[in-house]
Amino acid sequence: MTSVLISGASVAGPALAYWLHQYGFEVTVVEKSGSIRGGGYPIDIRGTAVDVVERMGVLPQVRAAHIATRRISVTDGAGRTIAAFSPDDITGGRPGADLELPRGDLTSILYAQTRDKVDYVFGDSIAALGPHDGGVDVTFEHGRPRTFDYVAGADGLHSNTRRLAFGPESDYHHYLGSCFAGFTAPNTGAWSHEAILQNTPGTMAAVYAVGEHPWVHALLAFATPKPPADTTDRVALVTKAFAGQTGEVPALLDTLAGANDLYFDTVSQIRMPGWVAGRVALVGDAAYAPSFLSGQGTSLALTGAYVLACELRNGTPATYAATMRAYVTRNQALATGGIGILPRTRRQLWMRNQAFRLLPLLARTDLLGRGQRRAAKSLTLPPR
Numbered sequence: 295m296t297s298v299l300i301s302g303a304s305v306a307g308p309a310l311a312y313w314l315h316q317y318g319f320e321v322t323v324v325e326k327s328g329s330i331r332g333g334g335y336p337i338d339i340r341g342t343a344v345d346v347v348e349r350m351g352v353l354p355q356v357r358a359a360h361i362a363t364r365r366i367s368v369t370d371g372a373g374r375t376i377a378a379f380s381p382d383d384i385t386g387g388r389p390g391a392d393l394e395l396p397r398g399d400l401t402s403i404l405y406a407q408t409r410d411k412v413d414y415v416f417g418d419s420i421a422a423l424g425p426h427d428g429g430v431d432v433t434f435e436h437g438r439p440r441t442f443d444y445v446a447g448a449d450g451l452h453s454n455t456r457r458l459a460f461g462p463e464s465d466y467h468h469y470l471g472s473c474f475a476g477f478t479a480p481n482t483g484a485w486s487h488e489a490i491l492q493n494t495p496g497t498m499a500a501v502y503a504v505g506e507h508p509w510v511h512a513l514l515a516f517a518t519p520k521p522p523a524d525t526t527d528r529v530a531l532v533t534k535a536f537a538g539q540t541g542e543v544p545a546l547l548d549t550l551a552g553a554n555d556l557y558f559d560t561v562s563q564i565r566m567p568g569w570v571a572g573r574v575a576l577v578g579d580a581a582y583a584p585s586f587l588s589g590q591g592t593s594l595a596l597t598g599a600y601v602l603a604c605e606l607r608n609g610t611p612a613t614y615a616a617t618m619r620a621y622v623t624r625n626q627a628l629a630t631g632g633i634g635i636l637p638r639t640r641r642q643l644w645m646r647n648q649a650f651r652l653l654p655l656l657a658r659t660d661l662l663g664r665g666q667r668r669a670a671k672s673l674t675l676p677p678r
């Protein structure tokens with residue numbers, strides 16, 4: 295039996311594990327966290343990726359976890375509402391065609407689908423890779439050394455596998471001009487199934503109520519020409535970027551100061567000339583992170599996992615890149631192509647707000663979200 299080690303158990307990892315098991319591989323997944331992490335910020339599954347989850351037999355579970363956001367409100371720096379609309383208006387999707395659920399809920403669904411078929415090892419990480427003609431010798435931080443026929447890195451934007459097999463992150467990391475802090479905050483507005491986006495030129499404070507919970511997901515994103523050289527005091531960096539704002543911001547900054555789940559990072563993409571080096575391949579954010587500005591990271595991870603598994607079933611991942619390249623490029627371009635959710639200048643913000651005001655009208659045309667819809671469907675899946 296051909297053996298594969300997958301590093302990372304979030305979206306791409308368990309999805310790849312599922313398909314490889316289906317195709318008769320012996321699969322081990324190593325995850326550095328001590329367990330599967332549930333909950334988390336909301337992610338989207340669109341276009342071709344919906345077909346992938348359907349083929350995996352988990353579409354009913356994913357639909358059951360769908361957040362069904364009813365309303366997105368856009369406000370100015372003082373919290374005054376500029377426009378309010380349904381997410382389907384903005385993506386141009388048919389209601390219910392796109393799926394949105396907490397990232398950890400998707401992970402839990404994929405884990406439940408694979409846990410009895412695949413060997414999951416939690417709390418460990420690959421320490422070194424020694425590829426040779428007959429396989430890859432792997433040493434772990436904790437476990438005993440083993441040899442696998444293939445290794446797949448599904449360990450995210452800051453992939454350990456990519457560093458070990460392809461070289462330093464700086465060779466592939468493309469900064470998109472902003473940073474963000476994500477954390478949970480009290481649901482002070484009794485919000486339910488809705489999001490609030492408060493923008494000034496170069497900043498976005500987002501509150502996301504995924505259901506009826508006493509907490510919300512908060513995201514504070516801000517433009518800065520270069521990534522901060524020193525991120526030791528992340529709270530100070532964010533506080534400075536949002537100084538003077540009212541609306542939702544003061545309460546969010548108060549929570550940020552004491553947050554115990556603060557996640558701070560740059561908004562970035564991973565761009566690589568190839569995703570296969572001998573017997574090591576990358577999938578998901580590790581290979582082609584498009585950033586949350588694209589809204590397509592999860593879809594790329596699910597689709598990429600399926601395509602990579604099909605390639606390995608055929609004997610070699612040699613044409614994995616050729617199959618995925620145009621789809622990845624198109625979806626990564628969504629993050630950089632338009633004004634998006636983080637307009638940088640007064641003029642961009644004004645144009646974006648005008649577009650939002652016209653949404654009820656535009657939603658009746660086919661124009662809105664057409665780019666995203668087309669990109670999300672721009673790959674024909676290989677046969678099962």
Ligand SMILES: Cc1cc2nc3c(=O)[nH]c(=O)nc-3n(C[C@H](O)[C@H](O)[C@H](O)COP(=O)(O)OP(=O)(O)OC[C@H]3O[C@@H](n4cnc5c(N)ncnc54)[C@H](O)[C@@H]3O)c2cc1C
Pocket residue numbers: 301302303304305306307324325326327335336337338339397418419420448449450451452453454455476513577578579580583584585586589590591592593595
């Ligand atoms: C704030 C935020 C908002 C987002 N919003 C959206 C959105 O609206 N829509 C959307 O589609 N996408 C969104 N994304 C992106 C989306 O989360 C990712 O694209 C998607 O999760 C990629 O899945 P992945 O499995 O490739 O990587 P990840 O989800 O990053 O998972 C990587 C896994 O590898 C594990 N790992 C890391 N290092 C090691 C190691 N050394 N050894 C073993 N395991 C390791 C991690 O613990 C993790 O479980 C957002 C991301 C962020 C940060």
